[in-house]
Amino acid sequence: MSGWPFRFVHASDFHLELPLFGVAHVPPHLRDKFIEAPYRAAERVFDTVLAEGARFLILSGDVINAPLAGARGVLFLLQQFERLAERDVAVYWAAGRVDPASRWPAAMPLPPNVHTFPTGQVGHFVHAVDEEISALLVGSGRGRSGRFDAAALAEVESAHGREHYSIAVVHGAEETAALQNSAFNYWALGGEHDRQTLFNSPAIAHYPGSPQGREPAEVGTHGCTVIEVDSRGVARTNSIATDVLRWQAERVVVGEDWTEETLLKRLINRAEHLRDGSGGVDQLVAWTLAGDSPLLHDLGDTRATRPLVERLRQQFGYDSDDAKEPLLWSLSLDFDTSQSLPLGWYDEETLRGEFVRQVQELEQAPREPLGLEAFLPADYVDTSLGAEMATPSGSSRGQVLQRASRLGAELLSGDGDSTPLPTTP
Ligand SMILES: [Mn+2]
Structure with missing residues (x-):
């Protein structure tokens, strides 16, 4: 032709x-x-x-x-x-x-x-x-x-x-x-x-x-x-x-015998691997920890992972004078929130049972308002942030509830409770 x-x-x-x-x-x-x-x-x-x-x-x-x-x-x-x-x-x-x-x-x-x-x-x-x-x-x-x-x-x-x-x-x-x-x-x-x-x-x-x-x-x-x-x-x-900043979501399955040091070492390995394979593009990484490991229970909630995030940011997130390597900025280090809580918790006559049942009801009624905007300072209520908190869009509503469910159940479990939070799907 x-x-x-x-x-x-x-x-x-x-x-x-x-x-x-x-x-x-x-x-x-x-x-x-x-x-x-x-x-x-x-x-x-x-x-x-x-x-x-x-x-x-x-x-x-x-x-x-x-x-x-x-x-x-x-x-x-x-x-x-x-x-x-x-x-x-x-x-x-x-x-x-x-x-x-x-x-x-x-x-x-x-x-x-x-x-x-x-x-x-x-x-x-x-x-x-x-x-x-x-x-x-x-x-x-x-x-x-x-x-x-x-x-x-x-x-x-x-x-x-x-x-x-x-x-x-x-x-x-x-x-x-x-x-x-x-x-x-x-x-x-x-x-x-x-x-x-x-x-x-x-x-x-x-x-x-x-x-x-x-x-x-x-x-x-x-x-x-x-x-x-x-x-x-x-x-x-x-x-x-053509991108100049690349979003990444990295999931790390935590081994049963891992210590915090093992975890850090693995995270650093993975970060190096990502950085070397990016073709020179800077990256933004959201990390998720998954698996059936006591370490995840010990870490508890995301506050405990902040030092790990800091460490990754220090090592990969800033320009260094000598090497011209692409940046890798760690946005967050979260737990896999799709993992469910023990079924028994939903039947308990305890505060924890009451709490997880309420969250479950909200999960099953996607049009039910969460009322989160009530926690915002008055100045913010009429902003886009207020609107998003009043009616979070589909997937973020689910995420908010899953996180709330996990964090709340964890706090209500107290230190004396021997039931570890499940970490397997
Ligand atoms: Mn478009």
Whole structure:
């Protein structure tokens, strides 16, 4: 086919308006990074486009909430688009949740190499280089429902014959079967912040994820995807890491005979391993201790693990003068809270029994308010923190209750109680 082979880059969910979040305390030496990381990661996406000699860049939505990001974000994108224009590289952009065209400032028109898909209807572009046709791009901005119309996209695709490598550009979700049944060669999807491939042969449906993980749950490498289409029209995808701060969740199973020293040694080993395997990227690590070990019972609650966290921070969390190693900042060291309490406790006629039964009732009634906002100083009640405490979102509500259950049961067990807190699932 004429114009083949060629390469393009697929990215989404830059969310330039959103710094890193979700931790109680950001150490001063990492504050700038928390704010700058989304911009630096996005810039690396554009670097990748140029370095890979890609013909075009696909943006599958949630690139920027312009009013929130302000002039800086808008100017940043215009500059990056300009870099691509200088090398004759096009951009195809389908809006997501936060970046409908109406939010882009009218006084700052997009350069002519940037093509946006309409919202509420399907649009298409044919990407041609030197009069050689390489790709047909069909897409639409995200509608109110958050679902896109795979059939409407497929209709436009089939109207343009088979001589193109055909790409659907959309933000949101649809039944995988509906995507599989269409004739598109590549579904360029957006809206998932972690990378995900729905299927990859013979056609491909792929979410590249955000170039930068934003919160503790977005663990692991984040980046963009390079797609290489060969002369037969067969594509190969290659993930390129662009993140500059990487969230990690590390689970350590504590051995039965471990002492605190053994634990520290293992944590240090694991931290070294993580650091050496990060490819130079700084990392933020939430540690979880699990297992059936008396040591976990001795440690009791998270207060006892603070010296361990301090030790890890001292050793891995700061720049040293001599070595140029990436940083590894330990956010927390927690116990695995998914482990259940002994069933017998739920039947006891004791304060502890009463307490765990109450927590259980709250767990079984997810709409029941927890009333935690009552513990906040008055000034905070009307803030976002107050709102989150009044109605914590799904998973954090469960976590709060599990922790409360464990900590409360532990405190109510007292020193004289010989029943150790269970540590196995
Ligand atoms: Mn998003």
